[in-house]
Amino acid sequence: MPQKTTAGQSPDYTLLENELTCSVGHIGSTAYEAGRGVWNKQARHRSPLAVVRPTGTQDVARTLRWAGKEGLRVSARSGGHSFDGFPVQPDTLLVDLSLLDDASLDNEGVAHLQPGARVQRLAEAFSPKGRALPTGDCGTVAMGGLLSGGGFGYASRKLGLTIDSVAEATIVTGGGDIIRASRSHQPDLFWAAVGGGGTAGIATEFLIRSFPVEKVTGFGLGFKWQSAHEIVAAYQDLLMAAPAELDLKLKIRSTGPDRFLDVNSCGPEGCTSGEPFVHVDGQFHGTKEDAETLLAPLLNNPALNQVVIREESYFEAMIDLIPVPSLNEAAPDNVRPLRVASDFVARKLSPDQIDAFVEFVEAVQYSPDFWGGCALLEPADIAVCSRATSDTAFPHRNAFLLAQWEMIHPVEVTDDVMTRLDQLLGRLRTRLSSAITGGRYLNYADQLDTPQNWWGENANRLAETAATYDPNRILVSRLHPL
Ligand SMILES: Cc1cc2nc3c(=O)[nH]c(=O)nc-3n(C[C@H](O)[C@H](O)[C@H](O)COP(=O)(O)OP(=O)(O)OC[C@H]3O[C@@H](n4cnc5c(N)ncnc54)[C@H](O)[C@@H]3O)c2cc1C
Known part of the structure; x- marks a missing residue:
C-alpha cells in the first residue's frame, strides 16, 4: 500500500x-x-x-x-x-544508523565513534589498549541514543556522564546541513547534541575522550528480600561516604519468567521463586582488597546470600555484570513489553520513603495485569554534579541518586492497566516528594514526563536551538513528537 x-x-x-x-x-x-x-x-x-x-x-x-x-x-x-x-x-x-558503527582510538586517546557503535564492542576494543569510555553498562545500548540523553554508568561518579567527555560531534541538522560542532564551533548545536534528545539534528560522529584503565574490581552482591529495607538504607549510607572510585547500583526486582534482563528465571542463588530479591552491583577503580573494605557494611550483612567480587579488565567487568545474549538483536526474545520511568533524588530517602520504594516492587509482582518490575537506584553525584546546569542540555547536576521504575506488562496492554500504572507512580511520587527534584532522565522517558522534567531550566534554550537548526520540524524528537 x-x-x-x-x-x-x-x-x-x-x-x-x-x-x-x-x-x-x-x-x-x-x-x-x-x-x-x-x-x-x-x-x-x-x-x-x-x-x-x-x-x-x-x-x-x-x-x-x-x-x-x-x-x-x-x-x-x-x-x-x-x-x-x-x-x-x-x-x-x-x-x-546501526550500520554506522565504526570506532577507533587516535594517538591522543580520543575515540572517533559513529552512533551505531555499541557499548560492549567499545569496551572490548579499547580495554586491551588500557583505555575505556565512561559509557553506560548495558552492552547493547548504542552511542547515538546514549549521548542524546546523557549516559550513566559505573564511571559516572569519577568521570561524569558519557556526554561530559564528548569533545566534538558531527551533526546533520534538520535542514540537511553537515556541521562539526564543539564548544568553540557552533556551540549551541554542540550543547543541544549532548543531552538534547536529537532535537536539532542527527549525530553521525562523535569524538570522545577516553580514560586510562587497566584493571577494575567488579562486584555483584545478592540479598534476601526480607532485608530489602535495611539494604536500601545501608546502600545510601555507604554511597554518601564512598569515594568517587566506587560506583554501585541497587536493584530490587521481581522473580519469575518475565523479568527484564537477567538470564536466569529466578534471580540469584538463594532466591525464592515468586519473591523479589535485592541486588547491588558495581565497579571499583582500585584493588579488590580496598573494595572489600569499602563494601564491608554490605558484605557483613547477614542477609547476604550471593557474592561475586574480582579484579578484572574493564571489559570483563562489564560482561560479568550484564551478560548480553546477542549484540545483533535490539532485544532478546524473552524481554517483555515494559514501561520505565525515573526520578532524580536529591537526598537520602527517609524510612517511610524506603518503604514506598520497596512497596512499589511488591505492587508490580506477577499478576494477570502486571508481570513484574524493578526499582533501581544509581548514583548521580560527585563528578555528575561538578558541572553547571547550563553546561550541557542535560540539566540534572544537583542530585544524589537517579531512581528508575520498571513495570512489565502484557503485550496487549489496556488503557485501564496504563492508568493503574500512572496511579501507582503518582502515589509513589507523592510519598517521595520531599526527596525528589522533579527532574527525570530523558533516556528513561515515560509517557507522564514533560520537557520540563527532562530539561528543566534548559528547555527554552533547547527549543530556540531546535528552531534555528530544524526550523521546519522535520525531526521527530521528545520536544517535537508526532
Ligand atoms: C537494557 C537497557 C539498559 C540500559 N542501560 C543504560 C545505562 O546503563 N545507562 C544509561 O544512561 N542508559 C541506559 N539505558 C537507556 C539508554 O541509554 C537509552 O534508551 C538510549 O537512548 C538508547 O540508545 P540507542 O541508540 O540504543 O536507542 P535508540 O532507540 O536507537 O534511540 C533512542 C533515541 O535516541 C535518539 N537518537 C538515537 N540516535 C541518534 C542520533 N544518531 N542522533 C540524534 N539522536 C539520536 C532519538 O531521539 C531516539 O529516539 C538502557 C536501556 C536499555 C533498554
Missing part, C-alpha cells in the same frame, strides 16, 4: 534512492525489519513509512533534505534501546 506524505501524496522514493549509497527498506523487506528493531516489544507493531539505513553522513543529509521537500518527518534510531521504542513511529521515515 503506498504511503502518503503530509501533503497527501505518495512520496517518490526513487528520487531519494538515486541519491543514496544505501537502499531504502520498504515494508516487508529485510532491511525494513532489521532497521526498526526496538527493545520494547509493544513498539514492534508500529510501522514507519520506510527505513533508510545510511552508510555515511552524506546519506543522512540527503535523506533529511529529501524528506523536507516531501513534507515527511524523520526519526533517528541507533541501537533501538529506547525503553518505549520512541524512534519507531507510524507515518515517519526512520533513519536507522
Whole structure:
C-alpha cells in the first residue's frame, strides 16, 4: 500500500534512492525489519513509512533534505534501546544508523565513534589498549541514543556522564546541513547534541575522550528480600561516604519468567521463586582488597546470600555484570513489553520513603495485569554534579541518586492497566516528594514526563536551538513528537 506524505501524496522514493549509497527498506523487506528493531516489544507493531539505513553522513543529509521537500518527518534510531521504542513511529521515515558503527582510538586517546557503535564492542576494543569510555553498562545500548540523553554508568561518579567527555560531534541538522560542532564551533548545536534528545539534528560522529584503565574490581552482591529495607538504607549510607572510585547500583526486582534482563528465571542463588530479591552491583577503580573494605557494611550483612567480587579488565567487568545474549538483536526474545520511568533524588530517602520504594516492587509482582518490575537506584553525584546546569542540555547536576521504575506488562496492554500504572507512580511520587527534584532522565522517558522534567531550566534554550537548526520540524524528537 503506498504511503502518503503530509501533503497527501505518495512520496517518490526513487528520487531519494538515486541519491543514496544505501537502499531504502520498504515494508516487508529485510532491511525494513532489521532497521526498526526496538527493545520494547509493544513498539514492534508500529510501522514507519520506510527505513533508510545510511552508510555515511552524506546519506543522512540527503535523506533529511529529501524528506523536507516531501513534507515527511524523520526519526533517528541507533541501537533501538529506547525503553518505549520512541524512534519507531507510524507515518515517519526512520533513519536507522546501526550500520554506522565504526570506532577507533587516535594517538591522543580520543575515540572517533559513529552512533551505531555499541557499548560492549567499545569496551572490548579499547580495554586491551588500557583505555575505556565512561559509557553506560548495558552492552547493547548504542552511542547515538546514549549521548542524546546523557549516559550513566559505573564511571559516572569519577568521570561524569558519557556526554561530559564528548569533545566534538558531527551533526546533520534538520535542514540537511553537515556541521562539526564543539564548544568553540557552533556551540549551541554542540550543547543541544549532548543531552538534547536529537532535537536539532542527527549525530553521525562523535569524538570522545577516553580514560586510562587497566584493571577494575567488579562486584555483584545478592540479598534476601526480607532485608530489602535495611539494604536500601545501608546502600545510601555507604554511597554518601564512598569515594568517587566506587560506583554501585541497587536493584530490587521481581522473580519469575518475565523479568527484564537477567538470564536466569529466578534471580540469584538463594532466591525464592515468586519473591523479589535485592541486588547491588558495581565497579571499583582500585584493588579488590580496598573494595572489600569499602563494601564491608554490605558484605557483613547477614542477609547476604550471593557474592561475586574480582579484579578484572574493564571489559570483563562489564560482561560479568550484564551478560548480553546477542549484540545483533535490539532485544532478546524473552524481554517483555515494559514501561520505565525515573526520578532524580536529591537526598537520602527517609524510612517511610524506603518503604514506598520497596512497596512499589511488591505492587508490580506477577499478576494477570502486571508481570513484574524493578526499582533501581544509581548514583548521580560527585563528578555528575561538578558541572553547571547550563553546561550541557542535560540539566540534572544537583542530585544524589537517579531512581528508575520498571513495570512489565502484557503485550496487549489496556488503557485501564496504563492508568493503574500512572496511579501507582503518582502515589509513589507523592510519598517521595520531599526527596525528589522533579527532574527525570530523558533516556528513561515515560509517557507522564514533560520537557520540563527532562530539561528543566534548559528547555527554552533547547527549543530556540531546535528552531534555528530544524526550523521546519522535520525531526521527530521528545520536544517535537508526532
Ligand atoms: C537494557 C537497557 C539498559 C540500559 N542501560 C543504560 C545505562 O546503563 N545507562 C544509561 O544512561 N542508559 C541506559 N539505558 C537507556 C539508554 O541509554 C537509552 O534508551 C538510549 O537512548 C538508547 O540508545 P540507542 O541508540 O540504543 O536507542 P535508540 O532507540 O536507537 O534511540 C533512542 C533515541 O535516541 C535518539 N537518537 C538515537 N540516535 C541518534 C542520533 N544518531 N542522533 C540524534 N539522536 C539520536 C532519538 O531521539 C531516539 O529516539 C538502557 C536501556 C536499555 C533498554
